[in-house]
Amino acid sequence: MKEGKVLVRFRLNGKPVETFTKPNDTLLNLLRRNLGITSVKRGCEVGECGACTVLLDGNPVVSCLILAPTVEGKEITTIEGISKEGELHPLQQAFIKAGAVQCGFCTPGMILTAKALLDKNPNPSLREIKEAIQGNLCRCTGYTKIIQAIQLASKEIKSSCISD
Template sequence: MSHAFRLSFTVNGEPAEVLVDSSKTLLEVLREDLNLTGTKHGCELGECGACAILVNGEPVLSCLALAVEATDSHVTTIEGIGQGGQLHPLQDAFADLGGAQCGYCTPGIILTAKALLDRTPDASADQIKEALSGNLCRCTGYLQIIESVQKAAEEMRLRPDLQVRGTET
């Protein structure tokens, strides 16, 4: 009943082509076909946010995205946000300020925060909380996550070169 189709899209700025089954989600394709295991999963039902990635710059849940519908899109995963051999400021801030404890919700949160800061470089604490309200974290209590995003935002404002890449639409 299912059929395989050739999915061609852009992943982290590079073209990718995979033969996948129509019932596969983007989560499965990223992890199992492209070996991009930085994208995590905590429920596969859209209830936790761990699998969040950016599709055309917007945060979506890869567990509820049909791979077939990603054709021609630009997908960004946690593996693809560093640049020039450097970590993204969000990654630095999360590592430095306790934004990542177990690290399992971290990729989804960093990508979601990136989409926010790309759009709203001076996001307030309330805006950060609201933007991250679809990413559950069981470790931190969110406060150090929010501080990490604020710190990264500051860093990014000082380094406008970092804002160029990312919204690969």
């Protein structure tokens, strides 16, 4: 171990990453500064706003409250990791179709939380959607369209499963 530096190895969007981090750096800083993933937004930095949400082993977490060295061996997914072969994820398409993006600051985190929800529960009720996105604040207050987009994506995913 280098003095004051910690080696951390994890998977980012399916690809292995090996990098040195300061022990007192957060995952948010590591992603934005060291790895250039600026879709992970720096908002409140105290775990209240959800703008820095990433998926850790498939579950939404706030990267501002995760120490970078603690992601050793984990799988991290950011918005860059959810499209497949250049095609946007059904949630991304639904957010566009429903007009669920205003300023866009909350969008990456919002979509990642929604993806974790649909992966777990492909047919969520309105209440379950509202509960899932409690921790992702949209200060444009565009929740109605965000919820519509998640419902739309849920339908799209179901119908594509049937046609498959």
